[in-house]
Amino acid sequence: MTSAATTRWPALFTPHRLGPLTLPNRLVMAPMTRSRTAWPGDVPTELNARYYAQRAGAGLIVTEATQISREGQGYARTPGIHTAAQRDGWRLVTEAVHAAGGRIFLQLWHVGRVSHPVLQEGGRAPVAPSAVRARGVRVYVIDPADGTPCFLDCETPRALEEGEIPRVVDDYRRAAARAMEAGFDGVELHGANGYLIDQFLRSTTNRRTDRYGGSPENRIRFLREVVGAVAGETGAGRVGVRLSPHVTLQDMADPEMVETSLLAAAALHDAGVAYLHLAEADWDDAPEVPEDYRRALRDRFPGTIIVAGRYTPERGTAMLAAGHADLVTFGRPFLANPDLPRRIAEGLPLNPPDPATFFGGGAAGYIDYPAYGETAPVTA
Ligand SMILES: Cc1cc2nc3c(=O)[nH]c(=O)nc-3n(C[C@H](O)[C@H](O)[C@H](O)COP(=O)(O)O)c2cc1C
Numbered sequence: 001m002t003s004a005a006t007t008r009w010p011a012l013f014t015p016h017r018l019g020p021l022t023l024p025n026r027l028v029m030a031p032m033t034r035s036r037t038a039w040p041g042d043v044p045t046e047l048n049a050r051y052y053a054q055r056a057g058a059g060l061i062v063t064e065a066t067q068i069s070r071e072g073q074g075y076a077r078t079p080g081i082h083t084a085a086q087r088d089g090w091r092l093v094t095e096a097v098h099a100a101g102g103r104i105f106l107q108l109w110h111v112g113r114v115s116h117p118v119l120q121e122g123g124r125a126p127v128a129p130s131a132v133r134a135r136g137v138r139v140y141v142i143d144p145a146d147g148t149p150c151f152l153d154c155e156t157p158r159a160l161e162e163g164e165i166p167r168v169v170d171d172y173r174r175a176a177a178r179a180m181e182a183g184f185d186g187v188e189l190h191g192a193n194g195y196l197i198d199q200f201l202r203s204t205t206n207r208r209t210d211r212y213g214g215s216p217e218n219r220i221r222f223l224r225e226v227v228g229a230v231a232g233e234t235g236a237g238r239v240g241v242r243l244s245p246h247v248t249l250q251d252m253a254d255p256e257m258v259e260t261s262l263l264a265a266a267a268l269h270d271a272g273v274a275y276l277h278l279a280e281a282d283w284d285d286a287p288e289v290p291e292d293y294r295r296a297l298r299d300r301f302p303g304t305i306i307v308a309g310r311y312t313p314e315r316g317t318a319m320l321a322a323g324h325a326d327l328v329t330f331g332r333p334f335l336a337n338p339d340l341p342r343r344i345a346e347g348l349p350l351n352p353p354d355p356a357t358f359f360g361g362g363a364a365g366y367i368d369y370p371a372y373g374e375t376a377p378v379t380a
Helices: 046-054 084-099 164-179 196-201 223-232 257-270 291-300 313-322 331-337 340-346
Strands: 016-018 021-023 026-028 060-066 104-109 137-144 149-153 185-191 239-243 275-279 304-308 329-330
Touching: 026 046, 026 340, 046 084, 060 149, 084 104, 084 164, 104 164, 149 291, 164 185, 164 223, 185 196, 185 223, 196 257, 223 239, 239 257, 239 291, 329 331
Parallel strands: 026 060, 026 329, 060 104, 104 185, 185 239, 239 275, 275 304, 304 329
Antiparallel strands: 016 021, 137 149
16 A cells, blocks of 8 residues: 555545544545446446446545435436345445445435436426426436437426425435445535535525525525434434535526535534535536635535545645645546556556546446556456
């Protein structure tokens, strides 16, 4: 294992305490949807176990987004954690990662309005805080009638009744319980990138007039309730939350979101969560996060902050030195380099990622990126 003494980036290779875990380094593998679970059933397989185990050198792996319920699904071939078969499939993954010496959190996902009736029970409309359509947003589905994959525009969702919200919160709780049964070290709530929790947080997608809308305090209520319910299953020290206040993809522009995220950060600190994961860029679109926001976030959330979005070892080290972050996420570099920690530590060249194989397919572009010095494809 690389130690702080032997690397070019010592700050990235110092251990870090995260709740009950000790991470051997500060490198986090980003949650990345890869759309390679078994269909129908959305069940993780040995192929997925191999992919994650190859990347067990990360201080922490956060899995691809995983739907907590059928209602929470927005894309075909993404994994779930709402059936016994899915839980057992995930167990293959956690066992393989632990056997390889790693630590792994499951990212819990409800897409809210970013779905389509084709994916929903009985062809019903997807649910959301309010009946506000995601304009210009498309989802990838497989038509259950004939198995053809296609992209479809999101339709207008149905606003959740106030009385239904406890049921959705309970879906998160049950998913977290199943995640722990599957052997995960913890869970991350996907509160970023325009999905259900984010839809509750933003004034443009949350037009509710009940306890869950209207003011920033009310808009963070859903997140607080989900954190409380999930922490009841896992312990707060095994719950992380991902937010993306500066990302406006999925028709999510909201002039109040940055302030709301700071209120949420303070509430999450009070709840004692393990970390706050700041997704600064979903891909390459996002603006630079202002320095004063980073300081305000640190002020509201003195615990572990993870930063994500186009990081390099240089930028990550600078964030740690400035006190703006404790851990640094790598997405595409981890996707393409199973041995990324070693490559960073030793200054070795990186494999480039191939966007053509990011979503869907099989082993190619998934488990065949070579470790440094390997020549034969690992699929052979
Ligand atoms: C193929 C792919 C799939 C992604 N899927 C997810 C996801 O499931 N959940 C999530 O929160 N972010 C997702 N993201 C965003 C990444 O977690 C990360 O924030 C982004 O890639 C920026 O980091 P990078 O520049 O190091 O790649 C995805 C990104 C990529 C490239």
